[in-house]
Amino acid sequence: MQEKLAETENITKTVLKGLTLRELRDFFEAAGEKRFRGEQIFEWIYGHMVDDFDSMDNIPKYLRKKLKEFCEIITLKFHSVEESPSTGTRKFIFETKDNYKIESVIIPEAKRTTLCISTQVGCPLDCKFCATGLMGYRRNLTAGEIFDQFLLSSKLYTVKPITNIVYMGMGEPLLNFQNTLKSLEIFAEEKTRGISLKKITVSTAGIPPKIIELANSKIKPKLAFSLHSLFDETRSKLMPINKKYSIAENLEAIRYYVNQTNTRITFEYVMFKDLNDREDDFYSLVRLCKSFPCKLNIIPFNSISHMLPTGISAELKPSPKLRLDEFVKRLREKDITVTVRYTQGSDIAAACGQLAYKFEKN
Ligand code: SAH
Numbered sequence: 001m002q003e004k005l006a007e008t009e010n011i012t013k014t015v016l017k018g019l020t021l022r023e024l025r026d027f028f029e030a031a032g033e034k035r036f037r038g039e040q041i042f043e044w045i046y047g048h049m050v051d052d053f054d055s056m057d058n059i060p061k062y063l064r065k066k067l068k069e070f071c072e073i074i075t076l077k078f079h080s081v082e083e084s085p086s087t088g089t090r091k092f093i094f095e096t097k098d099n100y101k102i103e104s105v106i107i108p109e110a111k112r113t114t115l116c117i118s119t120q121v122g123c124p125l126d127c128k129f130c131a132t133g134l135m136g137y138r139r140n141l142t143a144g145e146i147f148d149q150f151l152l153s154s155k156l157y158t159v160k161p162i163t164n165i166v167y168m169g170m171g172e173p174l175l176n177f178q179n180t181l182k183s184l185e186i187f188a189e190e191k192t193r194g195i196s197l198k199k200i201t202v203s204t205a206g207i208p209p210k211i212i213e214l215a216n217s218k219i220k221p222k223l224a225f226s227l228h229s230l231f232d233e234t235r236s237k238l239m240p241i242n243k244k245y246s247i248a249e250n251l252e253a254i255r256y257y258v259n260q261t262n263t264r265i266t267f268e269y270v271m272f273k274d275l276n277d278r279e280d281d282f283y284s285l286v287r288l289c290k291s292f293p294c295k296l297n298i299i300p301f302n303s304i305s306h307m308l309p310t311g312i313s314a315e316l317k318p319s320p321k322l323r324l325d326e327f328v329k330r331l332r333e334k335d336i337t338v339t340v341r342y343t344q345g346s347d348i349a350a351a352c353g354q355l356a357y358k359f360e361k362n
Contacts, residue, residue, distance in 0.1 A: 013072040017045055017151075018144025020185045033063065039191070045073055046192040049151050075144040076102075078152060082350070089345030091355075092153055096121070096145060100138060103169060104149040105350045106157050113157075114164040117149040118355070119180055120171025125205050127226075127239045128313045129270060131304045131349075131356040132170045141171070143182035150187075150195075165195055167202040168224070170355050174202070174210035184219045197221045203268065208245050208253035215253075215260040223257055224266040224297070225250065229276045230284035237312060238275075255292070264293035270301050270353070271319035277327060289336040298328055299341045302351040 019027060024038030040058055044050045051073045053064045076094040079101060083090045090106040105116040123130070124137035149169075154162055165187070167173045173180040180202065188197050203224040204211065211223070227247075229235040236242040254265050267288070271277050289296055301318035319327070324340075331338045343351045 011070070013070055015073070015075060015142070015144055016041060016071050017073050017075050017148060018142050018146075018179075018182065018186075020143075020182055021189050021191070037063065041067075042189070043191045046147070046151070046186060046189070049155060074148075075142065076148040076152060078156065081156065084345045084347050084350065086347060087344045088159075089350055090157060091345060091350035092149075092156060094149060094152060096141075102141065102145070102149070103350070103355045104153050105169065105345060105355070106153060106162070107344050108160065112163040113160045114166055115150060115153050115162045116166045116169045117146060118169030118171050119146055119167055119173040119176045123171045124175065125172050125239065125241050127205060127241075127353075128311075129238060129272070129301060129304065129316050130353040131307045132353070134304065134307045134309060134313065135356040140176040140179055143179040143186065146179060146183035147186050162195070163199060165200045166224075167200070167221075168352065172205055172207070174204045174207040174214070177210050177213065181214070181217060181219055184221055188219060201266065205239055205241050206245055206250040206253075207241075208249045211250070211253035211257050215257040220261040220263070222263055222266065223254070223261075224268050225254055227267045227269050228272075229281065230288060231281075234276060238272075251288075258293055264295060266295045266297050268297045268299060270299045271324050271327070272301055273317040273319045273323075275316070277319040277323055282327060282330065285331065286334050286336065289331075289334075295337045295339065296331065297339050297341055298324065298331075299352055300324060300343055302343055302346050302354050304354065306349055306354070307356060 021039065021042045024042050025035040028037040029035050044056050050056060053067045056064060076096060079093040079095045081090055081092050088108045092104045093101050094104065095101055100121045102118045102121060104118060107114045107116060118141065120140050121138035122136050123132045125133055127133040150162065150165065167180065184197065184200065186192055187195055187200060197220060201222040201224050203226060205226045228238055230247060232242060232246055235247060258265055301316065304313065328338050328340055345351045346354065
C-alpha cells in the first residue's frame with residue numbers, strides 16, 4: 001500500500017471513515033489487495049464501530065500493520081455534553097481534527113430516539129432567525145465527520161438506541177451535496193447499524209437543482225423543506241437564499257422529488273408573530289397542502305437572543321401560543337396533517353436553530 005510513502009516523513013494518512021462500501025473496495029483493489037477486504041473494513045468501522053486496526057481479527061497481521069501505517073479511522077473527538085433536565089435532550093459537542101466544534105443533538109421521545117446531525121461548520125445561508133446562520137460559515141464536513149456523529153452519539157448515548165436521523169443540525173446539507181450523499185449511502189448499506197433511509201430526513205432551505213439531483217440519485221431519504229412563508233417577499237427577508245431560488249422553483253423541484261421517490265414531503269414552518277401567522281398565510285398554506293402529499297411541521301420560534309442579534313433578526317418574535325394553537329387547530333379542521341415540534345432542549349441551546357459555536361480554536 002503506497003510503499004513509497006513510507007520513505008516520506010509526515011505522510012498524510014488516508015482517512016477510511018467516510019468512504020462508502022464501493023470506495024473501500026476500490027481502495028483495497030488499488031492497493032493490490034482483495035476487494036472483499038473493503039467489505040470487512042466497512043463492517044468493522046460502521047457495523048461494529050471499531051476504530052482500532054489491531055482488533056480487526058479477520059484482517060491478516062501484515063495488512064493490519066500496513067493499515068496502521070498508512071490509514072486512520074477516527075475523524076471526530078468527543079468534547080462535551082449538556083443534558084436538558086426537563087426533556088432528556090442531550091447536546092453533544094464534537095471536535096474536528098482541525099479543532100472546530102460541531103454539535104449533534106439527541107431527542108428522546110416515547111416511541112423513537114432521534115439524532116439531529118450537522119453537515120457544515122457554521123452555515124453560509126444567513127437565515128435571519130437561525131443562530132447557526134448568524135455565526136457564519138467555515139467549511140463543509142466530510143462524509144466521515146457527518147457519519148461519525150452517529151457512531152459517537154450511539155456509543156455515548158446508552159439509554160436507548162437511536163432510531164431516526166434528521167439532517168437538521170448546523171449547515172445546509174444540499175450545499176454539501178457529495179458528502180451528504182455519501183453519508184446517506186453509508187447509512188443505506190445493510191452492514192451498518194440498520195437505520196433505513198425511511199427513518200432519515202434531510203432538511204433543506206431549498207436548493208432546487210440539488211433537490212432534483214437527489215431525486216435522481218439512488219439514495220432517497222425523506223425530504224423536509226424549510227418553507228416559513230409562501231410569499232417571496234417575506235421569505236426573502238427571512239432567508240436570503242430565496243432571492244436566488246424562489247418558492248415556485250422550490251415547489252417545482254419538490255414536486256419532482258415527491259413523484260420520483262413516492263414519499264411525502266414535510267414542510268417546516270417556524271411561526272413568527274405578525275409575519276407569517278396571518279389569515280392570508282393560513283389560506284396559502286391550506287392551498288399548498290391540498291396540492292401535495294405532505295405533512296406540515298409547525299415549529300414555535302426558539303429564541304436566538306444568546307447570539308445578540310441585530311437588524312431584522314432582533315425584531316423577530318414568536319407567535320403567541322394561543323395564535324399558534326388556533327392556527328394548528330384550523331389547519332387540522334381542513335384535514336391537513338400537522339405536527340407541532342414543541343421545543344426540546346432550549347434550556348441548553350440545543351433546540352432548532354439554536355446551534356452555534358464560536359469559531360475560536362483552542
Ligand atoms: N439548513 C437546513 C437544516 C438546518 S435548520 C434547513 O434550513 O432546513 C433545521 C430546521 O430548524 C429548519 O426548518 C429551520 O428553519 C429551523 N430553525 C432554524 N432556526 C430556528 C429557530 N430559531 N427556531 C425554530 N426553528 C428554527
